[in-house]
Structure formats: structure tokens, C-alpha cells
Amino acid sequence: MAHGTSLQYERVAEIGGGAYGTVYKARDTESGRFVALKSVRVQTDHNGLPISTVREVALLKRLEQFDHPNVVRLMDVCATQRTDQETKVTLVFEHVEQDLKTYLEKAPAPGLAPERIKDLMKQLLCGLAFLHSNRVMHRDLKPENILVTSQGQVKLADFGLARMYSCHMALTPVVVTLWYRPPEVLLQSSYATPVDIWSSGCIFAEMFKRKPLFCGESEVDQLGKIFEVIGLPPEEEWPTGVTISRKHFPPFSARPITDFVPEINEQGAQLLLEMLTFDPCDRISALNALDHPYFRNEEILTET
Template identity: 70%
Template sequence: MAQESAAQYEPVAEIGGGAYGTVYKARDRDSGQFVALKSVRVQTNQDGLPLSTVREVALLKRLEQFDHPNIVRYRTHTDTHTLSHTDTRIHTHRHAHTDRQTRDGLPLATVREDLMQQLLCGLAFLHSNRVLHRDLKPENILVTSRGQVKLADFGLARIYSCHMALTPVVVTLWYRSPEVLLQTTYATPLDIWSTGCIFAEMFRRKPLFCGDSEVDQLSKIFAVIGLPAEDEWPTDVTLSRQNFSPQAPQPITDCLPEISEKGAGLLLDMLTFDPLKRISALNALEHPFFTE
């Protein structure tokens, strides 16, 4: 693909930001097409690009050959401080169509057919290629003007290997899985937990677990799913199960009265404490929730 200059794109609106840069909705001055343009912050005393940016470009170029409909596509630039994701006519970055809905959340059919099925398709594709996203949150899910869901922002993504040295610096706190919060080993199920949190947020219009520290986040999780049994608690962590009060699981419908029975079942399969028992993206796509 031919290289292009970042000047070719006209920023229209800011749609997200973080430690490594800011993402804008931008218009291609030549074609009129809208793209997601990521402006990467580079310190003046830093040689080259941040590792997260190099990793993101490498992964997207690796996945580009598959041209999956639910993964953003990378477009090269002569300006190395910017990334653009093409074929991404952004409608909104946080919960598709929320600007057209009530404050009570999205309709069940919209969540099921328009969002979750596509999100899981993209995630199943990543996991089948041994890619962990590691930073799934509403801001990293783009929706095109044609209603196509695109997973974006692969700055923390990694190729999964059972021998890799994993780091706890993954996933915004509110979407972190218990194994990440406890700083034990993790794999693809961590993305499923984050997806479950996003699933619930589509109905609530606010995060399901809003902790202000790792311990507080775990406490808020256990207040809903209950304190795990002693034999489920990881043995290689410093935080003891005794630090938490015994709690029984609460009906998920108390938090999400609008969700269907089968939707609640899928959500609980995603928000399972033990990652080995957590549903996979492929199996989630076969869940009765999508055929009810």
C-alpha cells in the first residue's frame, strides 16, 4: 500500500485518548472517506516510536492479510507519528446508536444483532490467531455508519504464547479480569471478561464494576458474582481470599433488569471467576442468546 501523509486527513472530532495518544474521527481530503486517526505522543528525548505503537502497527499489518470485517485496517503514513485505520466510518466510539436511544440503555435486539455478535466475531478471529487484545473497553470499539463493529487500538495487544512473560499493565481497571487484578497468569479469557463488562454496560449505560483500586475492583466484582470458592482461588498470588468478606452471588438481573434470561446466562458465562471455566468467543457465538 502506498504511503500517505497525515496532512491528507482533516480531524473532525476527538473520540478517545490515553497515555499513548489521541484518536480522532478524520476525513480523507482526497476521497472524503472517514477514518480513525491516531496521533501518537512521542517525548522529545525519546528515540523512535513508543513500543506500544510499534506493536500495534506490526499486529495490524500481520492481520491485514485476512481483511476481517470486524478488525480495523491499518493505512501507512510517511508521518510516523500518526496511524490511521481505514474503512472505519465512525458513527460513535462508545456504544453504537446511544445518541438515538433513551438513557435506560440499548434495546435488546440492538445489543444482540448489531453489536455483540460482531464484537465476538472479531474477538474469535483475534484469539484464533493467538492475539490477545488486552485493552477491550467501549472506547476501543468503533462502529461504522453502516453499522459494522470494528475492534481498534491494539497498542497493548500481544501474540499469545504459553511461554511468554506476561505483564499486569493491561486493560483499563474497570474492565480487568480477576486473574489480571490478582496478577496471576492470564490468556485469551481476559478479553472475554472485558467483553462481558462491555456487554453489561450496553444495557446500563454505565460501567458494571467501578473500582478505584485493584482490591476495590475485586470487591465490587465479588459483590455481584459472589466470593469464589477456596479451591478456585489462585495459589500463586499474594492477595489472600481471606481479605474479602464471604458473599453469595446476586441475581444479575438486579443490575440489569432489561437483559433477557438467555442474555443473563451468556453474561454470567463471560463473568466467570475461573478463566478455565469462562466461555470462549467461539462458544459464545453459539450461545442460545443469539437465537432466542
């Protein structure tokens, strides 16, 4: 499974702890290049093999062969057995200096130009369409794991740490930070690739607003903030067998999305609403989003 050794990588700095443990910036002593190291501790079977992880890594390596421009490169995988029951698997990724969160914070007022947002969104959706076509869902998409190179290239990171999915997997809700979580995750219903589209919609809005669209403090609070914008969904769209009842919420009516994201143009607003659709079955797919008129029409710059 592994061909590198962890000795080849010299840790330089800690670049933050994610849901998956601490991430280090390191130098590859052979090439001199910087890399990002992410280690996962995995339970092993009686042969000392972390079965699901072997499958995960095999998938990541398969994705690597496509060399997709909007997905972070997996350079190497190292496995070190710690005990009979545990193996430490270190994934070595290319290192990208900044994430979208920093990139947005650094943008001088009044923020990013509409054409720049369109370009970033297009790249984000290209990366997602690629992952989804390979049956990988990200599940934890947020500005912190969308990397932006100094040339303005978008690269999705941390997706390999999501599991290969079967369509009806109700996952433990620890996988996503609250603000980018879709309703079906907040309600702990089953879910699939549309989760990533919802998160992308939240990020799309955030590029214009320069702050998150929905900042909830609990699952119920987050849902309430969502319904204030998109309206309380009809009874028949509410998933069955979930713990949070629809009766918890006031009968919010949908408000124009431009009340919340005033800088967005008409086609952008339409696309945003198709991404922020309550029912995941009705949410636009990454491929269809790339085909949306928002990306087809170049902005006509009018003299003012």
C-alpha cells in the first residue's frame, strides 16, 4: 500500500487541526518541495491491514491518475504500524499556500469582482463534478478546505477522507461544520452527493457577502436560519423518521435571495436557489450547474 517512508518528510509547521487530526506542512527531503501531511489512525484487522482505508487509498490513487486540475494532488502514502490493533496512515498531499477563507479575507473592499467569483465557482464545480462522477462525495466542503493557488487555481482538499458512499448512508453528523451543512444532514436523514452542492451554494453566497450565509449555533438554530431565507418546506418534503419536527419552526415564507446576497446578478441568484433547494432530489447537480446560464453569459460591462 505504501511506498514512501515518513522519514522522507521533515515537518516544518503545524497548519491546523481538521476533523481528521492535525495537518503539518513538511519538506520532502528528496525533492525539496513542500507538502501537506495528514495522518489518520486506523484500526487494523487480524492481518494487520486497515481494510476500509486500503480501499479508500486505492480509490484516491485511482483518482490521482486523472490528474484533475481542481483536486489537490496525493503525492504519497505511508503506513506505520503502531500496535497490533492500530496503524498510522499518512497521506502526503501537495501543499497550497492559502485556502478560500484566507483568500476572501485578503480581498480588498468591496470584495472579489463578479467575474472572479464566477471563475472560482466554475472551478469548484468542476472539481466536484469530477469527484461525484467517481462516486466520491466530499461531505465537509467549506472555505477552509478549498485551496486557491497564487495563480488563482481552485483545488479541493480533504475529500479523500470522506468514505466511499452508498446512496443511503446515514452518517454520524460530526462530518460537517454546522454552517455549510445541508438540511438532510442537520435532520440526520440519509444523504448522498447533493450535500456537496448545498455546501457549494453556501460558499457561493459567502464569496459575495464576505461572511457566511447561515451562522447557526445548533442544528435547530441552523435550520431556522435556513428557513428564514428559503422558506419552511411543505409537509410532504419533510423527511420521515427524523427527530426534529417541522412544527418546531414558524411558517417562514421564502424571501428573495437578493435580500441576503444583494451583489449577485439575476442568473447567479437563480443558480444559488437551485443549489440551496431543501429536497436533495431536486437540488441541481454539479454537472448541470456548470451548464447553467450563469456560466454561459459573459458579463457585459456597461459604462456607468
